[in-house]
């Protein structure tokens with residue numbers, strides 16, 4: 844049987860990880876985080892696809908493309924987390940598991956980061972554990988989709 848596909852989505856500014864506010868986000872790059880998620884996925888027989896864009900429309904398109912194809916979406920939407928109702932609607936129309944992911948803990952930061960428009964359409968959220976979150980998100984997905 845084909846391996847289940849899980850889509851990891853990365854939103855705006857995450858390509859700057861490693862240089863961007865290391866005191867908040869750490870020194871690992873996006874590539875490091877994706878590698879960590881990929882290794883965890885491999886251990887569960889999951890095929891991980893990764894897509895990054897700074898543009899909301901690109902992320903909406905990838906969520907549409909995942910419909911009926913991917914079993915789960917793990918999404919770190921960056922700042923779009925806090926105001927993108929189009930990502931909210933696209934995820935609501937996705938029929939698989941959705942995990943919201945953040946490196947930092949937005950609830951412990953500025954008030955404008957306390958609202959997430961992603962969490963109401965997510966099965967669960969992982970935030971505040973830095974790069975470990977990428978592994979934890981895959982563990983959660985593997986359990987929810989019944990991967991090995």
Ligand code: DQA
Pocket residue numbers: 855856857919920921922923924944945946947948949956
């Ligand atoms: C983030 C948290 C967001 O508030 C912020 O805009 C980001 C990164 C995180 O991973 O901690 O760009 O999603």
